[in-house]
Amino acid sequence: MTKLLQWLTVLFLFLAVWLGLVTNHIPVVFSDAAKEVVYFLPIYLLMAFACYSLAVIGYRVTTFNDCVQAADELKQEIKEAKKDLTRKGFVFT
Template sequence: MTKLLEWISVTSAVLAVWCSLVGGYVKHKFIDENMNFILVSPIIFVILFGLYAVTVVLYRTFTFNNCEEAAIQLKAEILEAKKDLHDKGLRW
């Protein structure tokens, strides 16, 4: 199963439960007492997902590995290419 199908399955299941609670198909004292929270819960979940996404992006950005050897090799290849172009007559 692909990630898209997993997300669609979980989202549709949660949405079905939320719709049944909001629609009044399930009767319980606890549900009646917390109806305000149930109504705004999708907004809260979207905000929490956004905070999670920002946290993951920032964490992976700050812990990104530097490749010093690759940078040195790339700089050497750039100098070699410039020298080769200079030898072929290209002037900057």
């Protein structure tokens, strides 16, 4: 099962239960305060997911490793490619 299929399954199950609660197909008695929470639950979860995503992206950006050896190797390959192209008649400006 792919990750996308897992996310879609969870999303479908959540929406099915939420729609059942909102349309009273699932007979549960809520207080008025709880009804307000249930009605706006998808928005709350979307905001929580956005905050989580921003935190993960921020963490991964701050802990990104520099690859000094790979950078040096790439610079060397660029120099070799420039020499090869110069031999073949390419003029760099």
